[in-house]
Amino acid sequence: MKFKYFESPELYVGFMDTEVPCDICRQSKMCFDGESFYGTQKLGAICPECLASGKLNELDSFTCDGDLKNLKGQLRELHPNLTDEEIQHIAGQKNFELEKTTPHLITWQDWSWPCADGDYCKFIGYGSKPFYQHLAKDIPVEEFFKSSFYKTEFYQDGLWTDAVPEQSIQHYEDSNQYSTLFYVFKSLHSDSIITMWDCD
Numbered sequence: 001m002k003f004k005y006f007e008s009p010e011l012y013v014g015f016m017d018t019e020v021p022c023d024i025c026r027q028s029k030m031c032f033d034g035e036s037f038y039g040t041q042k043l044g045a046i047c048p049e050c051l052a053s054g055k056l057n058e059l060d061s062f063t064c065d066g067d068l069k070n071l072k073g074q075l076r077e078l079h080p081n082l083t084d085e086e087i088q089h090i091a092g093q094k095n096f097e098l099e100k101t102t103p104h105l106i107t108w109q110d111w112s113w114p115c116a117d118g119d120y121c122k123f124i125g126y127g128s129k130p131f132y133q134h135l136a137k138d139i140p141v142e143e144f145f146k147s148s149f150y151k152t153e154f155y156q157d158g159l160w161t162d163a164v165p166e167q168s169i170q171h172y173e174d175s176n177q178y179s180t181l182f183y184v185f186k187s188l189h190s191d192s193i194i195t196m197w198d199c200d
């Protein structure tokens, strides 16, 4: 199952322990836990097919919070000849798609889903030294890490040395052992890598 803004949710979100009836289609399947979704309509379980196909659209339920303000700013810069109304419309559509069809990323703190190049980014995994090394290619890795921060004010000296895990984090269960986590996103339209981070 492919998700536009989330790579390999079976690894980075995981399913509930056993097959359960999906709250939407009622079929017994491996489902995502809906308990931590936002909105007034509470879901217990939703299958990947129902989530991906937009079955949340009709419900007051959403899985994340997009950084809509920044998205509009990026779209305005990219398309200076579009009217405010057109920008609102494009940004609103992207925001709706993100918040309604993206698996829920478990984080320590609440923060908005980052955007780049006029679109929301795709979550591609948890940050670790080997993962950043792989992504940095020829760029010195610490420099690459620093420049990947979504907002420069989020960066702190010492993070690379003291807080970025030495071992790669293969799935969400691995992530549980860290009280500081780095979340790595990729632009859908360029090679830009974006880092978010938080701690408990």
Ligand SMILES: [Zn+2]
Pocket (backbone or CB within 6 Å): 022, 023, 024, 025, 026, 027, 046, 047, 048, 049, 050, 051
């Ligand atoms: Zn379903």
